[in-house]
Amino acid sequence: MAERVALGMIGCGFFAQNHLNAWQDLKPEGVDIVAVCDVDPERARAAAEKFGVPRWYTDAAVMFRAEQLGLVDIATQMQSHLPLVKLALSHGVPTIIQKPFGQDIAEVREMVAAARAQNTFLAVHENFRFQKPLRRIAEIVRSGAIGTPTWARVSFRTGYDIYAGQPYLAEQQRFVLIDLGVHVLDVARVLLGEVEHSTAELQRRNPKARGEDTATMLLRHTSGAVSVVECTYGSRRLPDSFPETLIEVEGDKGAIVSRIGNKVEVTINGRMEVLDEDPAVLPWAERPWHVAQESVLATNRHMLEALRAGRPAATSAEDNLKTFALVEAAYLAAGKVKPQA
Numbered sequence: 001m002a003e004r005v006a007l008g009m010i011g012c013g014f015f016a017q018n019h020l021n022a023w024q025d026l027k028p029e030g031v032d033i034v035a036v037c038d039v040d041p042e043r044a045r046a047a048a049e050k051f052g053v054p055r056w057y058t059d060a061a062v063m064f065r066a067e068q069l070g071l072v073d074i075a076t077q078m079q080s081h082l083p084l085v086k087l088a089l090s091h092g093v094p095t096i097i098q099k100p101f102g103q104d105i106a107e108v109r110e111m112v113a114a115a116r117a118q119n120t121f122l123a124v125h126e127n128f129r130f131q132k133p134l135r136r137i138a139e140i141v142r143s144g145a146i147g148t149p150t151w152a153r154v155s156f157r158t159g160y161d162i163y164a165g166q167p168y169l170a171e172q173q174r175f176v177l178i179d180l181g182v183h184v185l186d187v188a189r190v191l192l193g194e195v196e197h198s199t200a201e202l203q204r205r206n207p208k209a210r211g212e213d214t215a216t217m218l219l220r221h222t223s224g225a226v227s228v229v230e231c232t233y234g235s236r237r238l239p240d241s242f243p244e245t246l247i248e249v250e251g252d253k254g255a256i257v258s259r260i261g262n263k264v265e266v267t268i269n270g271r272m273e274v275l276d277e278d279p280a281v282l283p284w285a286e287r288p289w290h291v292a293q294e295s296v297l298a299t300n301r302h303m304l305e306a307l308r309a310g311r312p313a314a315t316s317a318e319d320n321l322k323t324f325a326l327v328e329a330a331y332l333a334a335g336k337v338k339p340q341a
């Protein structure tokens with residue numbers, strides 16, 4: 001029987017509720033939430049009461065001094081990631097940090113170097129690749145069933161009111177690319193491998209947003225494959241696919257196309273089959289978020305298994321640096337190439 005893991009949670013806001021529910025579901029697998037922390041005392045207290053957590057804090061430094069943590073999970077907004085990750089690592093505590101890993105690549109590199117120097121587990125809670133339909137698509141691609149993948153589209157297009165739950169998004173100078181681009185670019189790496197070069201166009205279609213709310217990217221992968229990777233919060237199409245990522249992958253023996261409702265059409269050697277990859281609505285989950293919520297459980301379970309096995313997570317700090325580099329490349333490339341008539 002593996003030793004139990006004493007978990008501390010930092011940040012008890014909007015999305016952390018999913019983390020806390022998922023960690024609670026993992027109690028039978030050996031996780032105890034022993035402490036929660038939020039600079040807002042009401043949020044910390046409420047989370048402790050709701051999840052039966054024995055102690056709550058408003059200062060992470062105090063929590064690290066008082067607790068013997070086996071793992072810390074940080075779900076605060078990106079401006080606090082660097083100081084909190086450095087604090088956790090200085091206590092030698094294995095750490096999970098929500099996406100976006102940092103505010104820019106310099107911060108991300110600093111955290112990767114700190115984890116390496118401390119030889120401590122550091123992983124990014126990048127959960128899209130753990131969503132049920134995306135897990136299945138990646139598995140089919142890896143199996144070789146559609147042959148060598150040569151082209152893909154990874155697309156997240158919505159007009160869902162994300163500002164209601166996450167009002168801070170409208171204020172971000174770096175907006176959709178750092179918020180959603182990290183997810184869809186990560187999925188492109190999972191499906192087609194590392195990237196040789198890329199270009200991008202950014203748009204701000206909603207005048208109420210401070211930063212770009214639409215990003216369209218074109219990637220050439222080292223395998224020679226090409227992908228179109230897109231994300232927008234400014235779409236007006238119906239039905240709205242939120243929060244699903246729609247995929248198309250073409251190989252030399254077949255293709256995969258996903259449709260709204262977590263349906264996956266798989267064509268192999270001229271025969272098409274439709275797979276229903278809609279995940280269970282967990283007791284604490286609700287539509288339309290259930291596909292994201294189930295992925296939080298899958299991500300947390302993966303983190304726990306990797307930590308216990310003494311290996312890096314699939315979305316380790318080192319791995320996520322490669323995804324983050326694609327975000328920076330897109331910000332740099334946007335609007336740079338002019339046609340020369």
Ligand code: NAD
Nearest residue numbers: 011012013014015016038039040075076077078080098099
């Ligand atoms: P939020 O503002 O609702 O919650 C963040 C909480 O952290 C707040 O309660 C705040 O008081 C607390 N906090 C801030 N600094 C702190 C500190 N130094 N110590 C302790 N607590 C602190 O934000 P949110 O919407 O929950 O987003 C949090 C993170 O989750 C963001 O990075 C966001 O991008 C990410 N997120 C991920 C997904 C996903 O699917 N992976 C979805 C939504 C949000």
Ligand code: 89Y
Nearest residue numbers: 162166179180183243292
């Ligand atoms: O912030 C976004 C994310 O990371 O996943 C979904 C989301 O909450 C809204 O699109």
